[in-house]
Amino acid sequence: AKSDESDRDDDRDRDEEEDDGRAGGKSVFMVSDGTGWTVDHSVHAALGQFEHCLADRGCAVNTHLFSEVNDIDRLMGVIHQAGAEGAILVYTLADPAMAEAAKRACQMLAVPYLDILGPITDALGSHLNVIPLGLPRGAPGRKSALSKQYFKRIEAVDFTIKQDDGALPQNLHKADLVLVGVSRTSKTPLSTYLAQMGYKVANVPLVLGIEAPKELFQIDQDKIYGLTIDPTFLRSIRAARYRHLGLGKETKSSYFDMEHIRTELQYSRELFKKNPTWPVIEVTGKAIEETAAVILRIYHERKNKYVIPRISKRY
Amino acid sequence: AKSDESDRDDDRDRDEEEDDGRAGGKSVFMVSDGTGWTVDHSVHAALGQFEHCLADRGCAVNTHLFSEVNDIDRLMGVIHQAGAEGAILVYTLADPAMAEAAKRACQMLAVPYLDILGPITDALGSHLNVIPLGLPRGAPGRKSALSKQYFKRIEAVDFTIKQDDGALPQNLHKADLVLVGVSRTSKTPLSTYLAQMGYKVANVPLVLGIEAPKELFQIDQDKIYGLTIDPTFLRSIRAARYRHLGLGKETKSSYFDMEHIRTELQYSRELFKKNPTWPVIEVTGKAIEETAAVILRIYHERKNKYVIPRISKRY
Ligand SMILES: Nc1ncnc2c1ncn2[C@@H]1O[C@H](COP(=O)(O)O)[C@@H](O)[C@H]1O
Ligand SMILES: Nc1ncnc2c1ncn2[C@@H]1O[C@H](COP(=O)(O)O)[C@@H](O)[C@H]1O
Ligand SMILES: [Mg+2]
Ligand SMILES: [Mg+2]
Numbered sequence: 001a002k003s004d005e006s007d008r009d010d011d012r013d014r015d016e017e018e019d020d021g022r023a024g025g026k027s028v029f030m031v032s033d034g035t036g037w038t039v040d041h042s043v044h045a046a047l048g049q050f051e052h053c054l055a056d057r058g059c060a061v062n063t064h065l066f067s068e069v070n071d072i073d074r075l076m077g078v079i080h081q082a083g084a085e086g087a088i089l090v091y092t093l094a095d096p097a098m099a100e101a102a103k104r105a106c107q108m109l110a111v112p113y114l115d116i117l118g119p120i121t122d123a124l125g126s127h128l129n130v131i132p133l134g135l136p137r138g139a140p141g142r143k144s145a146l147s148k149q150y151f152k153r154i155e156a157v158d159f160t161i162k163q164d165d166g167a168l169p170q171n172l173h174k175a176d177l178v179l180v181g182v183s184r185t186s187k188t189p190l191s192t193y194l195a196q197m198g199y200k201v202a203n204v205p206l207v208l209g210i211e212a213p214k215e216l217f218q219i220d221q222d223k224i225y226g227l228t229i230d231p232t233f234l235r236s237i238r239a240a241r242y243r244h245l246g247l248g249k250e251t252k253s254s255y256f257d258m259e260h261i262r263t264e265l266q267y268s269r270e271l272f273k274k275n276p277t278w279p280v281i282e283v284t285g286k287a288i289e290e291t292a293a294v295i296l297r298i299y300h301e302r303k304n305k306y307v308i309p310r311i312s313k314r315y
Numbered sequence: 316a317k318s319d320e321s322d323r324d325d326d327r328d329r330d331e332e333e334d335d336g337r338a339g340g341k342s343v344f345m346v347s348d349g350t351g352w353t354v355d356h357s358v359h360a361a362l363g364q365f366e367h368c369l370a371d372r373g374c375a376v377n378t379h380l381f382s383e384v385n386d387i388d389r390l391m392g393v394i395h396q397a398g399a400e401g402a403i404l405v406y407t408l409a410d411p412a413m414a415e416a417a418k419r420a421c422q423m424l425a426v427p428y429l430d431i432l433g434p435i436t437d438a439l440g441s442h443l444n445v446i447p448l449g450l451p452r453g454a455p456g457r458k459s460a461l462s463k464q465y466f467k468r469i470e471a472v473d474f475t476i477k478q479d480d481g482a483l484p485q486n487l488h489k490a491d492l493v494l495v496g497v498s499r500t501s502k503t504p505l506s507t508y509l510a511q512m513g514y515k516v517a518n519v520p521l522v523l524g525i526e527a528p529k530e531l532f533q534i535d536q537d538k539i540y541g542l543t544i545d546p547t548f549l550r551s552i553r554a555a556r557y558r559h560l561g562l563g564k565e566t567k568s569s570y571f572d573m574e575h576i577r578t579e580l581q582y583s584r585e586l587f588k589k590n591p592t593w594p595v596i597e598v599t600g601k602a603i604e605e606t607a608a609v610i611l612r613i614y615h616e617r618k619n620k621y622v623i624p625r626i627s628k629r630y
């Protein structure tokens with residue numbers, strides 16, 4: 001019964017965030033001939049600039065993502081709907097005829113609009129001195145995804161999952177990155193986030209009174225990153241985990257005990273001090289992608305030894 | 316020795332893609348006061364429009380990501396470097412003074428440039444009738460990441476990892492999404508990708524001669540998605556897995572046997588036919604994020620029953 005209860009709670013949480021029938025708030029229609037993740041990403045970065053107003057719902061926003069909009073009829077349907085709902089239209093359409101049609105229809109229907117893909121494609125086209133293809137990612141005849149990067153990502157995810165939570169220390173040397181920290185310093189979500197980008201990640205939990213695996217000190221020390229966190233913040237995360245998962249009585253109360261948390265973090269900081277090669281990264285108040293960005297900046301800085309740290313790739 | 320060999324191979328692979336000292340090719344400098352993932356995402360979507368030329372290296376591109384560029388000195392350093400390397404500068408800078416400084420310096424040094432964040436922020440600001448904050452994501456005083464969405468993501472990743480590869484069938488009912496398919500239909504990378512977005516995902520492998528867990532047929536059938544794949548494509552993925560992981564002789568040769576692969580896929584298609592509620596998704600030639608987009612489109616379509624399928628969220 002307990003577990004059913006918490007399930008229903010979760011559903012309520014999600015509906016609260018995603019309920020679209022709800023009245024009030026301006027609408028943002030995001031349209032792509034592909035997945036829509038690019039336009040979604042850009043809109044959410046920009047929405048960060050209105051958080052002061054979104055947090056108190058003074059300017060509530062409903063975003064709606066329309067993916068795989070590949071024909072003119074569907075495009076026009078979405079734009080008419082945008083007009084009806086008083087939405088702004090933000091789009092990525094690789095076919096210039098589709099992009100132009102979107103622009104004209106918006107102008108005719110007085111729907112505010114912004115092209116996300118056009119300007120960057122034009123700028124890169126001029127820079128490279130190459131005419132863009134004008135074909136969406138899913139178009140017939142496009143290169144398949146069966147690239148080296150595709151395999152690298154899949155293998156990185158498989159590796160990373162198998163190495164979660166200190167498993168298989170004998171494989172630590174195969175990782176690109178090894179994350180070390182006490183429970184709930186976001187080791188697992190960080191690991192899978194980085195794996196998705198093609199890095200093989202292992203994470204090793206630090207537990208008071210249990211020695212870290214000897215392999216940790218035998219592998220290339222440049223791969224290892226320490227994670228640290230503010231004790232009050234950590235306590236609230238553990239409490240939330242408790243509420244969410246409904247951990248039973250078997251969970252030691254020391255898990256939430258402030259004194260215990262401080263001792264645990266002290267122990268981890270001492271270990272980090274003994275291993276000065278390990279960068280120590282503060283995760284307090286950082287989103288997963290923010291901590292990941294810091295780790296990758298240091299990783300590539302060490303690898304490439306630029307004056308201005310950068311992450312570089314060749315295509 | 317075998318395992319050391321393959322490690323070194325992996326390193327070579329990565330260097331081939333990321334070696335920046337290599338001569339030739341145009342440079343793209345991506346600058347952000349935050350993580351840089353937004354500008355990176357936009358540039359990569361646009362680069363898709365030049366794949367015809369990138370594939371044969373006729374117009375090789377070196378991308379360089381500079382994250383956390385938060386002060387004017389570092390910004391000017393990067394722009395001077397862009398001038399020296401003949402790069403285009405693409406940036407997201409939330410502080411209008413920084414964005415303006417970037418623009419002026421590029422004009423002075425004849426560096427081509429494009430502002431990614433400014434246009435979308437201005438468009439949303441007009442639409443919402445709110446003045447943007449002008450503060451980067453890491454600025455002091457910004458809201459911490461300790462939001463509901465933060466916990467949802469972390470719990471979704473934890474849940475998903477525990478449910479990988481058919482583990483804990485008794486928890487299947489707690490998943491938002493359940494992915495079903497034979498080995499190497501990208502169930503695991505799809506699951507962690509979707510988990511990162513806050514969905515609790517379970518995946519259940521279909522193995523010839525082993526019955527699927529009874530729980531699969533007892534839970535809400537609307538949660539279940541079948542994955543299917545072209546047999547030739549599947550064979551090449553399995554062969555690559557073999558090469559990458561160096562699976563030993565214990566791997567049955569039937570794993571690569573075309574006849575066996577066909578029978579296996581036939582079995583999965585029959586199961587899908589018996590369960591017509593499960594949408595069947597073709598993964599052949601699709602990147603993980605492409606398959607994820609299809610799954611989420613159907614998921615939200617079923618949930619919200621719009622005429623034009625959309626993924627909606629409220630802020
Ligand atoms: N590999 C690719 N090849 C061609 N176009 C792409 C590629 N990736 C993304 N795009 C285009 O970039 C825009 C954003 O893609 P998406 O993030 O999938 O919505 C869409 O117009 C896609 O058609
Ligand atoms: N939550 C946020 N609050 C304020 N600004 C943000 C937020 N997320 C992203 N941005 C800004 O959007 C741009 C892209 O962010 P990023 O993807 O981290 O490079 C940067 O200029 C960030 O400062
Ligand atoms: Mg963990
Ligand atoms: Mg798997």
